Amino acid sequence: MAEGMIKPYSLDLRERAVALADEGASSLEVAEMLGVSDSWVRKMRLRRDALGHLMPSSPPGKERMLTEAQEEQLCHLVLGKPDATLEEIVELVAKHMRVRVSISTVSRRLIEMGMTRKKSPSTPAKPIGPRSSKNAKASFAEASSVERRAFFSSTKRASICR
Numbered sequence: 722m723a724e725g726m727i728k729p730y731s732l733d734l735r736e737r738a739v740a741l742a743d744e745g746a747s748s749l750e751v752a753e754m755l756g757v758s759d760s761w762v763r764k765m766r767l768r769r770d771a772l773g774h775l776m777p778s779s780p781p782g783k784e785r786m787l788t789e790a791q792e793e794q795l796c797h798l799v800l801g802k803p804d805a806t807l808e809e810i811v812e813l814v815a816k817h818m819r820v821r822v823s824i825s826t827v828s829r830r831l832i833e834m835g836m837t838r839k840k841s842p843s844t845p846a847k848p849i850g851p852r853s854s855k856n857a858k859a860s861f862a863e864a865s866s867v868e869r870r871a872f873f874s875s876t877k878r879a880s881i882c883r
Contacts, residue, residue, distance in 0.1 A: 729777035730757065738762050739769055786822045792830055794818055799836060 734755060741751045742762055752759040769775055787795060798813045799805065805813065807824045814822055 730761075732775060732777075735765050735775040735777075739765050739775065742766055786820065786826050787830060791818055791820060792834065795827070795830060796834055796836065799831065 748759040748762040
């Protein structure tokens with residue numbers, strides 16, 4: 722089971738909850754006795770009636786497309802080309818790691834690794850202040866190089882990259 726996921730209640734607890742409810746106790750009474758919610762007790766009865774068992778189902782979603790080692794490789798690929806778009810990173814992953822992943826997967830992994838994606842210093846800054854393009858260009862040109870750099874940030878190194 723993935724880290725951070727809540728484990729389902731044991732089969733024993735599920736069976737006790739349904740047995741108590743079958744003996745005539747209300748969902749609220751069963752919930753108080755077992756320290757669970759009354760809606761969960763009702764759901765267990767419905768599960769048994771619909772499926773014929775009380776086994777927990779598998780968690781939603783698919784398995785991760787990238788292993789920890791591949792995530793580290795992804796990190797190094799991104800650091801090697803910090804201005805790459807997500808589309809370009811997907812292509813790099815396919816080329817260097819021979820794994821097909823979606824843009825969403827790459828984006829989620831980078832966020833989980835703590836890598837922030839920002840504009841590169843070569844990208845023109847959006848004007849601050851008046852919307853007139855003449856005024857915006859002038860205010861940016863007047864700013865010192867330190868102030869101009871404050872507009873930008875490159876890819877932040879993630880803790881997973883070694």
